[in-house]
Amino acid sequence: MQDTLINIHNLSKHYSIGGGQFSALKNVDLKINAGDFMGLVGPSGSGKTTLLNVIGALDSPSEGSVEVLKLKIENISAKQAAKLRKEKLGFIFQTYNLLPVYNVYENIEFPLLLLQLSSTQRKDLVMQALEWVGLLDKVKSKPAQLSGGECQRVAIARAMVKKPQVVLADEPTANLDARNSHNILQTMEKLNQLLGTTFIFATHDAKVIGYLKRKVTLIDGRVEEDITLPPRGPQC
Amino acid sequence: MIKFILKGLIYDRQRSWFPIIVIALGVMLTTLLYCYMQGVSSDMVDINAKIDTGHVKIMTHEYAKIASQVPNDLAIWDLSKFLNKIKKEYPIDWVARIKFGGLLDIPDDKRETKAQSTVFGMAFDLLSKNTTEIDRLKLKLAIVRGRLPQNPGEIVISEKLANSLQIKLGEAATLISSTSTGNMAVHNFLIVGTTHFGISNLDRNIIIADISDIQYALDMEDAAxxxxxxxxxxxxxxxALKIKSNFNSPQMTMLTLADQNGLGEYLDLIGIKLSIIISVFVLAMSIVLWNTGLMSGIRRYGEIGLRLAIGESKEELYLSMILEAILVGIIGSLIGTVLGLLAAYYLQEVGIDTSELLKGSKMLMSTTIRAKITTTSYFIGFVPGILSMLFGTMIAGVGIFKRETASLFYELDV
Known part of the structure; x- marks a missing residue:
């Protein structure tokens, strides 16, 4: 029996728009287990990113309950939410969001600075993360000197360097070509298997869906389908 | 984390250079302006004190009422006795002076008038062994030609007067004036030198004589x-006020420097002006740096969002922005202070010649404007420089601090 890391019960999220109210999520029930490699799939506006942000404690539920790593998101303070993100969660974004003035090493090192690790510990962890993503030769490069695929691999290394329990990836392949998309998806799949990290994607990219072990389809803020996908065949 | 911030500041020139340049410029101008105003005001106060007002001045009540008319019939009599008494009561440096007006007549070989001019005279103690007046008034430095009086009956006149009357050194001159009793005074002197003080009023028709000569010439024996x-x-x-408040004489009036020539108001005004300048500086710089902070914030929206996502709390983020502002403020203020002091030092040593501008001026001030570096000069711009950067960033950062993390995160478009 796998551990449940995230338990979502009857989650709704409403926003006030003008005089009215818009519901981005409606009565979502979901359990996400340790080691999942799952995707929130659906068209634009279906609530994928909103759900990802609530799980990431960047947003709070309007109704219902969201328990992430035994913390009730609806009850925690801003400081506790920041602590959760700092210690247990990793984020990967569509636009990489690397800090342009810092080099690859410093970008990856940043989350470790917040954890107040020693410089030796930081160095070991950064080098390990660089090895995972195959960028040991780009340590001193600035983001502007990297390709899109390399930037996203730096972003993966940054998310993974602190060995979080859950990684939240919002459309991680949207800005990448097919080759680079497969490349980074294989990297994340490898890390999922190697470290047992839970990956949650928000995507509508078929390439990403091809790698998922579990697919949760969202339509208009509701869970329409939650299926386990068969393992992929051997890669050429 | 400080290392991380420092690296960011060094790598990201837009984040550091523009605010540093703005602060450095503002601090430099403030420091320079302060030193300049200090120079002008202290120069003016110093000159007025040495030549006219002293730090405190004693006159008879009646003389004080019409002092501008130089009424020597109302002078202080029994001077030696009074001077001894006052020196015992107030052990500071006391000197007697006589001011007088008259006509200076230059005769030719036949004793006919060759040239003539109205003059204003000042009599100082020039011949006593322990006189402090020559050093105080920097008379040796003021000599253009010749020398200072060394014997009774010798005077020096301003170079300008000497040129206008075409006087040569060693020529005789007759002072025609009135005695303290209202009679006509005629006394011959030998011109032994010419002076130029660089002070408009003292470089006009001025004659300077030893006080004992003038006491004799104007029938003011043992008077000043x-x-x-x-x-x-x-x-x-x-x-000065303490001395004044303790002074009690039925015939005499004591004034402090601040009571004379509007110098008190002038000193107060300088203080007010400086406060206004510093306040305006801090306000203007805060607005500029607030704007800079906002621009920087907009440019770094992605970074702010990312840092929130990675797990920095808003407080930590705000604190790091403030730390960054303090670092930038210190660097900018340091550069500005050094530049301002260098410029002020140049002005202090070299000065600006304004003799052409002060040709018709009746103010007792130097024709060379000099800055003055004081202890305050080292931090008068430095502290506001840091504060303005700090206030600017604090105001700019309030938006981040006040917003909900979620709405901020959405706005940041990460």
Missing amino acids: SELLGFLPTGFNKAK
Whole structure:
């Protein structure tokens, strides 16, 4: 029996728009287990990113309950939410969001600075993360000197360097070509298997869906389908 | 984390250079302006004190009422006795002075008038062995030609007067004036030197003589127009007021420097002006740096969002922005202060010649404007420089601090 890391019960999220109210999520029930490699799939506006942000404690539920790593998101303070993100969660974004003035090493090192690790510990962890993503030769490069695929691999290394329990990836392949998309998806799949990290994607990219072990389809803020996908065949 | 911030500042020139340049410029201007105003005001106060007002001045009540008319019939009599008494009561440097007016007549070989001019005269103690007046008035430095009086009957006149009357050194001159009793005074002197003080009023038709000569010429034996007192450490309003409040004489009036020639109001005005300048500086710089902070914030929206996502709390983020602002403020203020002091030092040593501008001026001020570096000069711009950057960033950062993390995160478009 796998551990449940995230338990979502009857989650709704409403926003006030003008005089009215818009519901981005409606009565979502979901359990996400340790080691999942799952995707929130659906068209634009279906609530994928909103759900990802609530799980990431960047947003709070309007109704219902969201328990992430035994913390009730609806009850925690801003400081506790920041602590959760700092210690247990990793984020990967569509636009990489690397800090342009810092080099690859410093970008990856940043989350470790917040954890107040020693410089030796930081160095070991950064080098390990660089090895995972195959960028040991780009340590001193600035983001502007990297390709899109390399930037996203730096972003993966940054998310993974602190060995979080859950990684939240919002459309991680949207800005990448097919080759680079497969490349980074294989990297994340490898890390999922190697470290047992839970990956949650928000995507509508078929390439990403091809790698998922579990697919949760969202339509208009509701869970329409939650299926386990068969393992992929051997890669050429 | 400080290392991380420092690296960011070094790598990201837009984040550091523009605010540093703005602060450095503002601090430099403030420091320079302060030193300049200090120079002008202290120069003016110093000159007025040495030549006219002293740090405290004693006159008879009646003389004080019409002092501008130089009424020597109302001078202080029994000077030696009074001077001894006052020196015992107030052990500061006291000197007697006589001011007088008259006509200076230059005769030719036949004793006919060759040239003539109205003059204003000042009599100082020039011949006593222990006189402090020559050093105080820097008379040796003021000599253009010839020398200072060394014997009775010798005078020096301003170079300008000498040129206009076409006088050569060693020529005789007759002072025609009135005695303290209202009679006509005629006395012959030998012109032994010419002076240029770089002070508009003293470089016009001025003659300078030893006080004993003038006492003799104007029938003022053992008398003086005024007694000037000088504090050992320069003018200090509180100390001067203390002496004044303790002074009690039925015939005499004591005034402090601040009571004379509008200098008190002038000193107050300088203080107010400086406060206004510093306040305007801090306000203007805060607005500029607030704007800079906002621009920087907009440019770094992605970074702010990312840092929130990675797990930095808003407080930590805000604190790091403030730390960054303090670092930038210190660097900018340091550069500005050094540049301002260098410029002020140049002005202090070289000065600006304004003799052409002060041709018609009746103010007792130097024709060379100099800045003055004081202890305050080292931090008058430095502290506001840091504060303005800090306030600017604090105001710019309030938006981030006040917003909900979620709405901020959405706005940041990460």
